[in-house]
Amino acid sequence: xxxxxxxxxxxxxxxxxxxxGAALLLALVxxxxxxxxxxxxxxxxxxxxxxxxWLMDDYGWPSPSLPNLCLAxxxxxxxxxxxxxxxxxxxxxxxxxxxxxxxMSATVGLWAAVNFGVGELPFxxxxxxxxxxxxxxxxxxxxxxxxxxxxxxxxxxPGPSLFxxxxxxxxxxxxxxxxxxxxxALRVCDAPDVPVLVGLxxxxxxxxxxxxxxxLSLGRRHGFCPLYPLACGVFFLPTVFLLMNYTALPxxxxxxxxxxxxxxxxxxxxxxxxxxxxxxx
Amino acid sequence: MKVEIQIDPSLEEPVVVLRTPSPTEEVEALAxxxxxxxxxxxxxxxxxxxTVRVSRSMVLRFYAEGKGVFCQTGxxxxxxxxxxxxxxxxxxxxxxVRVSNSEIVNLDRVTGLDLTLAGTIKMTLEGGTVCWVSxxxxxxxxxxxxx
Numbered sequence: 001x002x003x004x005x006x007x008x009x010x011x012x013x014x015x016x017x018x019x020x021g022a023a024l025l026l027a028l029v030x031x032x033x034x035x036x037x038x039x040x041x042x043x044x045x046x047x048x049x050x051x052x053x054w055l056m057d058d059y060g061w062p063s064p065s066l067p068n069l070c071l072a073x074x075x076x077x078x079x080x081x082x083x084x085x086x087x088x089x090x091x092x093x094x095x096x097x098x099x100x101x102x103x104m105s106a107t108v109g110l111w112a113a114v115n116f117g118v119g120e121l122p123f124x125x126x127x128x129x130x131x132x133x134x135x136x137x138x139x140x141x142x143x144x145x146x147x148x149x150x151x152x153x154x155x156x157x158p159g160p161s162l163f164x165x166x167x168x169x170x171x172x173x174x175x176x177x178x179x180x181x182x183x184x185a186l187r188v189c190d191a192p193d194v195p196v197l198v199g200l201x202x203x204x205x206x207x208x209x210x211x212x213x214x215x216l217s218l219g220r221r222h223g224f225c226p227l228y229p230l231a232c233g234v235f236f237l238p239t240v241f242l243l244m245n246y247t248a249l250p251x252x253x254x255x256x257x258x259x260x261x262x263x264x265x266x267x268x269x270x271x272x273x274x275x276x277x278x279x280x281x
Numbered sequence: 282m283k284v285e286i287q288i289d290p291s292l293e294e295p296v297v298v299l300r301t302p303s304p305t306e307e308v309e310a311l312a313x314x315x316x317x318x319x320x321x322x323x324x325x326x327x328x329x330x331x332t333v334r335v336s337r338s339m340v341l342r343f344y345a346e347g348k349g350v351f352c353q354t355g356x357x358x359x360x361x362x363x364x365x366x367x368x369x370x371x372x373x374x375x376x377x378v379r380v381s382n383s384e385i386v387n388l389d390r391v392t393g394l395d396l397t398l399a400g401t402i403k404m405t406l407e408g409g410t411v412c413w414v415s416x417x418x419x420x421x422x423x424x425x426x427x428x
Contacts, residue, residue: 090415140398143400150423153426153428154391156391157393159395
């Protein structure tokens with residue numbers, strides 16, 4: 001699989017990115033060296049002397065800092081070509097984005113492991129994954145606006161709302177009842193000493209089944225609606241703090257994950273049904 | 282016929298006003314041409330060695346499959362002797378737009394557009410024919426629609 005189509009452009013971007021990565025790291029090293037650790041006065045020394053000290057030990061051998069510079073160049077080059085794998089669409093886009101994410105994660109992970117230890121990897125890799133998700137989200141919103149403009153110009157119906165938020169609204173009301181009103185009602189009926197209804201029945205039966213079934217129904221009607229599982233998880237937060245405590249925070253997943261699974265299953269069923277209808281004579 | 286061109290910087294796009302004492306056929310034809318409604322010459326397509334003339338408005342899409350190029354209308358699929366890039370050149374500036382490496386569609390026959398999570402656009406034509414728009418060709422659609 002070719003990650004990038006235009007190799008010449010990729011080489012130029014990688015070169016500029018690599019040099020920028022190195023320049024930023026060296027500038028950071030120079031500024032950190034000048035910082036007033038013990039006094040209020042900044043003391044900027046000759047940058048070449050600072051970099052030589054940083055990159056070489058007393059005997060002129062490469063110091064342990066050298067891998068940092070290599071990784072900065074590598075990360076810069078990867079950022080430089082970051083937009084190129086996303087030029088296409090469909091499976092190509094997904095495959096290329098995943099490959100770029102894996103390569104970038106390996107670089108950042110190596111840098112984090114060298115400087116902070118393997119235990120700190122999630123602290124760096126989770127935000128990196130979120131950045132990729134945000135970039136994809138931003139691009140998708142752009143595509144959505146583009147398609148909406150084309151629809152309008154062609155005189156077609158507006159189509160579904162962004163992330164199906166309008167279509168999800170009636171179900172959000174149900175999610176509110178399930179995640180906020182039902183727990184309060186159960187609490188009233190619960191035994192004061194052993195809260196079986198709120199402690200067991202709600203998180204392990206009512207919440208997963210209710211959110212799964214509602215997600216399934218929404219998926220069957222409107223396809224994949226990513227905001228609904230999110231709403232289920234967020235709506236359960238007040239219940240956690242009003243009726244339980246912070247240790248019950250994972251219970252939010254007991255609402256969000258089944259809702260997501262149900263929604264995906266419903267969307268898949270809808271797609272299969274539509275495909276059959278299209279194939280029918 | 283007297284032709285006069287007036288320059289008016291306050292206008293956002295050219296405006297043509299035809300002043301005539303009576304609506305003649307000549308004036309109607311001229312107005313239609315100016316609106317881009319002039320009847321273009323029909324396509325020559327083939328069905329089992331028979332030549333068929335198909336008007337442009339009837340065409341849903343042209344597509345390449347295997348080594349051949351085909352023309353799909355509401356009444357059936359016909360083969361075409363031109364290559365897809367030749368058709369693209371011939372149809373430049375019209376409502377026919379290339380949407381992928383293998384398809385040119387008639388935008389006037391589009392009935393639906395759906396965006397997938399991966400950015401591909403599913404385009405539905407009259408009769409339920411589905412084709413996929415590559416992101417590389419979205420710019421061409423936007424240009425054709427004046428966006």
